[in-house]
Amino acid sequence: MRIVLLGVAVLLLTGCGAKIEPTDPGTRVTVARCGEQVSYTTPHRVVAYEAGSADKLFALGLTDHVLGYVMPPANPPVEESPWVAEYAKVRFLGDDLLNRELVVDARADLVVAGWNSGFSDQRGITPEILDRLGIQSFLHAESCFNYPGHPERHPPFEALYTDLTRLGEIFGVPDRAARVVADLRARVDAVTARAPQGDPVPVFLYDSGTDQPFTAGNQVPPNEIISFAGGRNIFADLDQRWTQVGWEAVVRARPEVIIILDYGDQPAAEKIDFLRTSPTTATLPAVVNNNFYILNYNEGISGPRNIDGLEGFATYLRTLPR
Structure with a gap:
């Protein structure tokens, strides 16, 4: 892709580096972000870059926390998404690459994206820069492979489960995340059981x-x-x-x-x-x-x-x- 795009719940949570804490809106929870332990408060104005980010949030039932999404032209139309109704409830924020100005103008309190495909040194929007601006960020675990220093490495599907589990912790819905992950794992198991x-x-x-x-x-x-x-x-x-x-x-x-x-x-x-x-x-x-x-x-x-x-x-x- 051109760079321009239940197991047991306790095991899932501890395996992803999350520290379980109370999750009322004023409470902080510490979750790994590409190898770094980061303290999050519950976001309410999330900006998602590309459908992979938005889909993860929608799959967890977090639409009410999402301000909107940025969808570059290469992405297929959201009308093809299983979550088309959820996309209709949030704002379309642009069809360009992710950039700092857009995030600041949106008054985002969390940005969800991958490394290089969304966050980028060259474009001046990195987790460190957003930290200094007081804007939280979430990096897809799969993209951490390209993050400086290779701080995390996950098989791709395990990276997906890791993201859902971590987002569940950040938003205070760990049980819901565990159920979503369990369903995805069961579907994968059903496929592998029938492989030629x-x-x-x-x-x-x-x-x-x-x-x-x-x-x-x-x-x-x-x-x-x-x-x-x-x-x-x-x-x-x-x-x-x-x-x-x-x-x-x-x-x-x-x-x-x-x-x-x-x-x-x-x-x-x-x-x-x-x-x-x-x-x-x-x-x-x-x-x-x-x-x-x-x-x-x-x-x-x-x-x-x-x-x-x-x-x-x-x-x-x-x-x-x-």
Whole structure:
């Protein structure tokens, strides 16, 4: 993705570095933020960047705490979201990249975003800068892999569960968060129980790029969408999030399925047409056999819709001849 996008409740909570305290509006709770213990008060004017952030809040029933969302053009329309009714209850704050002026003008008391995709040194909006302005911030645990010093590392789906658990602590709804996490885990377990047996199908995720493809390493949700469904990400050995590779590596791996990441400014149909017409990729097994699966952008970035993406891709894999 271009960077411009119940187990037991007690175990979940302690495993995520949260310290449980009373959670009335005036009470502080200490929760980990990319390796740093941060003291939070209950927010009431949250700004969410991209659908992954907003979806996590809506899934926890926190709409009343959300002021609004920032949705860059690459993001698919919110009308496609399972939480479309919740989006309608909050403000659309802009379609640009996250920036400090927007957050300050909104009088936000919490900003939820990922590192690089939302928070950015280059754009002058980081957790440290917001701390100095008295604005709280929440970083997606999955994105901590790219945070300076690599302070936290989580498998992508565990990172999603970690975020939901931490947000549950910050907003004083830990039991609700535990129920949401338990439901997501159960759905994943149901998929893995039905995964095809035998050698996993080699799968290439194509995000974008013609000279060099942009794809998913092992630190982003599509890697586990592929593996939990019964496939094998051909770049699972890359200890990266979203990264560039060479077409030669794709050709050598001979993927039998290609996942197309679909988002606003680069429709899936255009990417498929490129793969079919490029001499480099036209003879790949996946292209010859027309084995393309379209993954929605918001199923590929960290958020509750990762499980929707997993279920859809797993259903697709089970239809392929073995």
